[in-house]
Each structure stands twice: as structure tokens, then as C-alpha cells.
Amino acid sequence: MLKQRAVKGVVWSAIQRFSSQGVQFVLGLILARLLAPSDYGLIGMLAIFIAISETFIDSGFSTALVQKKDCDELDYSTSFYFSGAVGFLFYALLFLFAPFIADFYDEPQLVQLTRVVGLTLIVNSLAIVQRAKFTINIDFKSQTKAAVSAITISGGVAIYLAYAGFGVWALVVQNILRRTLDLIILWSISKWMPRHGFSFLRFKGLFSFGSKLLISGLLDTVFKNIFTIVIGKVFSAQSLGFFTRAKQFSEFPSSNITTIIQRVTFPVLSVVQNDDIRLREGYRKIIRLAALVVFPLMMGLAALAKPLVITILTAKWTETVWMLQIMCFAMMWYPIHAINLNVINVKGRSDLFLRVEVIKKVITTIMLVITIPIGIKAMLIGQVATSLLGLSINTYYTQRIINYGFWQQMRDIGPVLLLSLMMGTLVYLTIGMTSSMLWQLTIGTFSGLLFYGGIAWGFNVGNVRLIKDVIFKN
Template sequence: MSIKNKAISSFGWILTEGLFSQGFLFMVGIILARLLTPVDFGVIGIITAIIAISNSVVEGGFGSALIRKVDADTIDYNTIFYSNLTIAIIIYFFLLIGATTLAGYFDVAVLSKIIPFAGILLIINSFSIVQRAILTKVLNFKTQALISIIASFGSGLTAIIMAYQNFGIWSLVTLAILRPLLNSILLWYHSKWRPSLIFSIKSFKELFNYGYKLLITNLIHSFYRNIYYVLIGKYFNTQTLGYYTRAEQFQAPFSSNITTAIQRLSFPILSKVQNDHELLKSRFIKFLRFSMFLNFTVMFVIAAIAEPMVILLVGEKWRASILYLQLLCVPGILYPLQILHLNLLLVKGYSNLNLKLELIKKMILIPLVLGTALLGIEALLAGIVIFAFIEFFINNHYTKTIINYSLKEQLKDIIPFILLGIALFIIMYTITFIDMGYLAMVIIQLTIGITFFISTNEFIKLPEYLEIKDKIIEFFYKARKHEK
């Protein structure tokens, strides 16, 4: 199978994982939002931030180092396995000691009981980093997708049952723990690799030399991605954080799935051609255009239907999250682009430059976040939007240096998607000014939006649209042929 067909197949499986795994969890979140309170989701938001930051230390960039290393062997795998596991146990120990202090800092007593359970996630995740890296190196996203789908269904159903049985916030904790646990178990069941009593200082130093810069970068990035949970939970209240969390859970599954697909697929594919300048540039542009085509369309649609979607799916008590959702769609639009730029740096081995960039960006972020937080939650969200654009321009500078792909060229490539997305948003959002029921509103919005999107693309014939259209037609043709 050619690299193009392998890439298309892999991308299809990653999107399948997103559709069924994340899609199911999205529905689980809607059900839980109706059964639980904004305060419950606010508490989980704080837990999410703590675990995410800790987990970035556990992973330590070693997974990416293994994927990038062309000749990684069993010594490398064993060395990284024991390194990750040891770090996870140490971090978990510190979380146990600090649970009461963290509960006091946020003035949320239940955190002292939840953190010891949620912290187990770190150890669970450390067990599957090597297995996932091995599958990713050979572009085996089919197995990862199937495992993720099974884990999501199992954990999601368990959480719903617990919520109906009045377990409250513990149903959310169970969802957070059970899903990675099932994922890890299934990855071990499928994988032929098993750890041996091997540890190489030489291997550790080699991979750590690449990985430690990525570790610091990921730690900074993780802190940035979760600092809003910390700030809102500390300086506002858990109810406001619950609204923010709910808004992010409406936006993130779509933006994050596209981003995850691009990130997981682009890194191994671009790594294979890291020394071929022209081929690297052409494939990077292909990934960029495709991700922007998908993400601009999806995010503008989400922003347009935010009001009827929130009220219909989770109820009037979550109305405050509508504006949060619309604002979060803007950085959500640019998120895949940011990750793709950073992937390029890592593919070329510039983990030190990647770290430098993160430090520069966060030096800009900290005063921006602290300043806007003093003005209220809406101002804080506006700060997130502003920083997303700042980050885009900073990242692009080094992309031009590495593959000679200038900002002007990049904007020229994505302007058609921007204009199409804005036009789509205006046409769909206009319907919200008409007095009608929310169900009728969202049906009309989607009908008009889909009609406009298809007819416009049929007229301007964007290559990305035509490629997706051809693959859909091919899929149905094969399905019909198989039935006969």
C-alpha cells in the first residue's frame, strides 16, 4: 500500500475513532449534564487540570522520541517503559501527599477524596505509552480506534448507570479512570510486545536528550491548556467553571478530534520524509489545507447553532455556557494549525526551538491571562481568543525558516476556508433572530447550512472537498457492490 493510501486509511480510522468513541462520550456528557450540576462539572474541571499537567510529566516526550527514532529496538522500548512507570509512581505519591493542600487551595473539600482515585490515571497511562508508540510507528490506527471505541462504550455506560443510581460526581470520576484502564488492558491484550528486565542508560540518555525538551514544552503547553480551569476554579467559583467546562466539552470533541487526527497522522508520515525538503513541504501543506478545511467548517457551524444546541441537549440551566462556547470556537479553529506547526519543529529535531517558542508564548500569555481574569470571565475568554492569534503568528515565523513556507503563502492557502466558514456562520446564525422553537431553529439552520456548503463547494471546487466527495462515493460504490 502506498504512503498516500496508508495515510488516507489511517486518517479514516482516526476519524472513525473520533466519530464513535468521542461521539459516544459526547452523548454521555449530555446525559450526565442533565443528571448532575454545574458544580459537579466544575470540580471535575479542577481534577482534569491537575491530572493533565501531571500526565505531561509522566509521558515526558518519550513516546514521541520512540516514534521519531527510525531504528528503535527492544532496548529502547524497555528503557522507556520502566522510565515512564517510575515517574508515574513518583508523581502519584506527591499527589497523595498534596491532596489535602490542593483541596484547601481551591476551597473544595471533596478534592481530597477524589485526587487519590483520579491520580491512578497516571500509572494506568504509563503502562500503554510504548504499545501506542509501536502501533503509531507502523500507522496502525485501526487497532487503536477499535480499542478506544470499546473503552469509551464500556466506561460511558458505567458512568451513566452510576449517575442514575445517584453516585453524583463519582460517576464522572469513574468515567475518567475506567476509560484509560480499559484502553490500557486492550492494548496489552493486542500487543505482542512485553517488557523484559532490560534498562539501558545509553538508550535513556539518547531518547531523553530529545524528550526532555519536549517534556518541558508539553508541561508548559499543558499548563497553558489547563490554566483556565485553575484560574476560574480559584478566582470565580466551581459553578462558573462548570459552565466553562460544559462549553469546552461541546467544542473540544470536534476541534480536538480533527487536531488529534492531524497530529497522530502527520508526525509519523512527516518523520519519514524529514530529510526530503520538497516532499516535506508539500505534505505539510496538504495536512494544513485539509485540517483547515475541516476545522473552519465545523467550528463555524458549532458557533452558529450554539444556542439551540445547548438548550435542547442539556437544558436551560446551562444557558450561561452559550457565550463561552461561541468564544471558545475561535481558538478551536486555530488549534489544529498550532499543533501542525509544532509537529514540523519536532519532525526536524528542533525540540530545543520548540521549547524556546513555548517559553516566549507563555511569557506573553501570563500577563494577558492575569490581566483579563481581573475583568471577569468574558474578558478572560476574550484573552484566550487574542492569544490564539498571537500564537499563530509566532509559530509561522519558524515554519517559513524550516520549509520556506511564508505567512503570505499560508494565508493564501487558508483564505478560501476562512471566507467559506464566515459566510456559513452568517447564513446559519441569522436564523437565530427569528422567533421560533429551538428544535425547528436548529433543523432549519443545519438544512440551510448543508445546502449552502455543498452548493458552494460544487461551484468553487476546492480540492479538499472533491477528495472527500470522491472517497465517500467510492465507499458507497464498494458497499453496494459488496451487497450484490
């Protein structure tokens, strides 16, 4: 029964993630052809302020609701009122501090942009409980309907506005409209309404778990966006636009696949959180499956970065190519990071989660101080080094909790890593046979698929039978 729920959850989570993100990605490519890199740079400058606010709005409560075994209506109502109140509070703060944000970046138009984009905080705060309830029930089908509908409609409106010459405001309208439509659809599907008042006792219990995730989430949010702050402040809006697009390309396969895996495995494996043997074996399969899919995608993306960017976005985005290639080597490790951290949350050790995040952020700070004076390229190479160091820290605690540390994980995913590097090298060499960007993209994609797929499937590299079982036995 648990396996069936997990497989069904993976399928619908994958459909939701790739249908919604896929539609958004395609619409984003169309918008990128119509808008200037500096338009994306302006929105990117606000990313950290929105992200920090949303971290406070959630405060770890969504994870706390999923992790809590005896969650009831009073818990949901308490979380709803808390998130809504914080959403209004942080919008008010953004509204007041908008002139200071504009002065910091020396971009006067950020005053209006901040005050309008900030409205998404209020909208998003009113949907946190609904999403948590769907996740607890492993119901990603409902979230798929809401996400795809909202993204498609808002994206269509944004393309029209961009074509009509509204510039950066096309992106602003897209963001607000998408969040609003998603909220309306989620409320209509879930039928859930707060039926109780606010309970300080329940708040205390939820916040006891969520507060540590809040602090670690703040650290993670700040450092995820630290490059955005530095590039926007030290360099230019145009450079930030190139970086933002490279980040979106590199995160698309890695983050989406990781999110699919995490959303399903967290509620499912929370059920066996007290059985270390089953938990360890479950995570071994998850890590091998993540590497089997993500590693070749990231290596292929790095090899095909130039023909992909120029063919899809046009030559005005060429500066994005080298940024994307470096970032692929950092993002390929992201699912392994996230899965190790998921172990800590499943075991209810949010204190260790916080400790891990603090240590990694200290390392990131040191690396940034060293690389910022050298330039953007040095900063991105430093990000790759930081990712590898961070992985060793994550796995240290996984070793302590379920006896599944760094070297055991490397033995499990090592063959996949080696095969992915070989495939990436083959693709990079193969595309040099023609000067046509479209042909490079076509030849490189098919040669990579045939080489990696054939060897992985034929020799069961990375235990590819895990995928075979899902396809043919479920």
C-alpha cells in the first residue's frame, strides 16, 4: 500500500512539476525573446526580498503540518491565521522600504516595482495550508490542475503585454496573476476553510519544530540569492539578467526532479521514521534514482549550452552560455544535498538541520569574500567547490542518523557519475562536427541519449531496474 501511494505520488508529482514548470519554461523562453536581459535583472533584484518574506510567511509550518502525525483542524486553522497575518505584515514592510531598495541598487523604478510585486506575498500566504493538506494526502493531481491553469493564463497575458511594449511590467503582471489564479483554484478544489480560531498552544507546538526550519530557511534563502545581490549591486542589471537566465536553465532539471522526489518521499518515509533499516534502504534507492536521472541531464546541458541558448533565446543572450556551463556542475549535486537533508527532517531533527545550514553558510561566505573581487566567473567556480564541501557536511550527519555516509553514497552513485561525465564529453566533441547551432543541438541530444541510455539500461548502471520496475510493474 505504501509503495503504491509512493509510485502514484511520484507520477502525479512529476506530471505537476514538469507540466507546470515545463509550460512556464516555454513561456519564459518566448518572453526572453521579447524582453531585454535588463528587464529580468530588475525583477531579479527583488528576488531576495520576496524570498525572505515568503520564508517568514511559511516559518516551517507547512513542513511541520506534514511531519506531525496527529494533525487536526485546530492545527490547520492556527497555521492559516499565522501565515495570513505575516503575509500582510511583510507586504507593509516592503511597501515602506521600497525607496531604500531602489537606492541600494540605484534603480529608481524599483520603488513601484517593489510595491506591486510585493502583493504576491499576501496572495501566497493564503494558500499554504491548502498545499500542506494536499501534500499530506499525496494528492498532487489537484495541485497540477491549479498550477498548469494559472501558469498558462498568466503566461499568455504576459506575452501579450511584452509584445505590446510593456517591458518589465509584463513579468510583474505574470507573477501576480499566476499566484492569484493558483490561490482561487486551490481554494475551490480543497473546499477547506478555517473552522477554528487561533490556538497559542498549537502554535507553540508547531513553532517549536518550524522555528528551526525558519532560521535554516532564512540562511538558505539569503545565500541562494546572495549572487543576485552581489551581481546586481557590483555589476549591472544586464549582467544580472544573464545570470538569472543561466540560473533558471541550470535549476530547471535539477530542482524540479529534486522537488518531485522530496514531496513524495517526505510524507511516505515519515511513516517509517522509527525504522532505521527501512529508512536507510529507502534513501539508498532514492539517491541512486536521483543521480541516475539528474547527473546525465546536467552534463548534457553543460555540453549543449551554446547551441541551446543561441537557438532558443537568440544571440543577445550569448553571455549566458559560460555561466550556465559552470552552474551545471554545481547544480548536479543539488538533489543529493536535498535528499540528505530530507533524512534529518524525517527523523524530526530540525536542530541538526539548522546546524548543517549554519556551517555551510559560513563556508559560502568565506568563498564569496575570496572570489567577489576576481569577478563573476570566479564566484561561480567557487559555488561548485562550495557545493562539494557542503555535500560532505550533509552526509556526515546522515551517517550519524541512519549509517549512510559520504563514501557509501559515492559507491552507490559513482558509476552513474562516471558514465555521465563520459556522455557529456562525447556530446561536447560530437557537436563540433557542424557549425549549425540547430544541428549541434539535434546531434548532441540524440548521441547523448543513445550513449547514456544504452549503457545504463544494458549494464544496469545505477540500478536502472528501479525505473524498469516503475514502468513495467506498476
